[in-house]
Amino acid sequence: MISSVLLVNLKGEILIWRAYKENVTRADWQAFCSQVVAAKETRDKPVVSINGSHFLYTTQGDIVLVAASKDNVNVMLVLKLLYKMVDLFKAYFGGSFDENQVRKHFVLIYELLDEIIDYGYPQILEVDVLKKYITQGGAKNIDLNDQEQLKKITVQATGVCSWRAEGIKHRKNEVFIDVIEKVNILMSTKRERLRADVSGEILVNCKLSGMPECKFGMNDKLIMTAEARARSSDKGIALDDYRFHQCVRLSKFDVDREITFIPPDEPFQLMTYRITENIESPFKLLPNVKVLxxxxxxxxxxxxxxxxxxxxxxxxxxxxxxxxNTAKAHIPNTAHGKARFDPAQGAVVWRIRRFPGRHEYNLLAEVELASTITDKQWVRHHPDPWEFPSSQVKYR
Known part of the structure; x- marks a missing residue:
């Protein structure tokens, strides 16, 4: 697995260096910091090979989090580990993760790196488990002489449900589920669809006592029994790719398309998915630009x-x-919603509080352009697409 982990600032200075193996030398790290980080090349690609060493990294604000290895490792697994480490640091630092926090809590970071990675292999990454015996102030939340308490932590850290502790109780049992989807459609200048896909995520917040087993159906029509599935011609939703939280029992989903899981006692992302078939556009947009x-x-x-x-x-x-080079925009009062020119976005932003189905709304705006050095008249590019991309729609 990985040989070492580094936290580097955007100047290429090493802030944290934790080595689990000795096959990646300091000279290799210095080469990476000077050739990639200091040279501002960190946004080009997430994997770089230098002198036979492979560096996998992600940039979070003013910190570059890097993992190195000499072996042919699973790239996605290492990147997932790095993002999980960022979430862990944010949970400890009050939601922020920057250079000041790293310099302020470097002792805590070294302690966390020793717990979450063992000889290059990921171990405990659950915030609830780690916070029971690793805290910012140095005071432990457990009594080392309490064998029963130590046993519960050991079971949670090494058992099949490390994400949930035993004995959780709530006065009111309730579950909140949010399904968030983003429809992405690319149209040509002839208004022909070139590409369409839906990116979705399911967010769950469970307030349940004990160790509950939850089931979540994925078909268009919820079919919970094998007999009903056999009689139905509905094959369900065609997912091109999807990713589950570790609490999901994958074997159950492969058999009956049911997502079965024991949820963590906190808000979490149950799954993400993508769909590319049978996508209908929720809106039809017809933009037009006239040169006055x-x-x-x-x-x-x-x-x-x-x-x-x-x-x-x-x-x-x-x-x-x-x-x-838009200077300002004059927008007459629209019949529906409110519109204004937002210089920060470089666009006319039109907000509509409610948009009923099968209705048609129109927007008209007159834009004044600022003078440029060349003072050339604004024209279309050739071939036909206009200088700016198609309109974008966001809705709930």
């Missing part, structure tokens, strides 16, 4: 909700990108 003069443009947008009339989208936001 050397420094004036007229932007118009027609938006149609393609979903059924009994469905209503809320908090709809539409971004209509403008040229980079």
């Amino acid at each position: 003069g050397r420094s004036r443009l007229e932007l118009s947008l027609q938006v149609t909700a393609m979903y059924d009339r009994n469905i209503e989208a809320t908090n709809v936001r539409i971004d209509f990108p403008c040229p980079k």
Whole structure:
């Protein structure tokens, strides 16, 4: 597995260095810091090989978190470990993770690195377990003479449910589930669909006592029995790729498409998925740009909700990108929602509180362009696409 872990600032200075094996030398690390980090090349690719050593890294703010190895390791596993370490540090540092926090808590970080990785292999990464005997103030949350308490921690850390402790009690048992999906559609200038996919995630917050076993159905119509599945012609949702939380029993999902799990006692991401088939666009957008003069443009947008009339989208936001040299935009009062030019976004932002299905709304804006050094008239690029991309829609 990995040979060592480093925390480096954007100048290439090593802040934390924990070596689990000696096959990656300090000279190799110095070469990585000078050739990649200090040279501002960290955003190009997450894996770099230097002198036979492989460096896998991710940049979080002003910190570059790096793992190195001489072996042919599982790249995705190492990157997942690095992101998990970032979440762990944020949980200990009050939600922030930057150079100041690293310098302030370097002793704590070394202690955590010794616990979460053993000879290069990931071990305990659960925040609840680690916080019971590794704290910022140095005071332990457990009594070392209490054998029963030590036994519970050992079972949680080494058992099949390390993410959940035993004996949890809630006055009121309840479960909250949020399904968040993002529809991504790329259209050509001829309004032909080039690519479409849906990226989704399921967020769960369980407030249940004991060790509950939960089931979550994934089909369009929830089918919980084998007999009903045999009679149904519905094959369910075609997922191209998906990823589960470690609490999910994968064998159950492969057999009956049910997500069975014992949940952690905290909000967590149950799964992420992606769909590329049978995707219908929730909105139809028809943007148009009319050149009124050397420094004036007229932007118009027609938006149609393609979903059924009994469905209503809320908090709809539409971004209509403008040229980079836009000075200001005059937007008449729209019949629906509110629109204004946002210089930070470089776009006309149109917000609609409620958008019923099968309705059509229109936006009209007149944009004034600032003078440039060349003072050339703004024109289309060739071939046809305009200087700015298609409008973007966000809704809940």
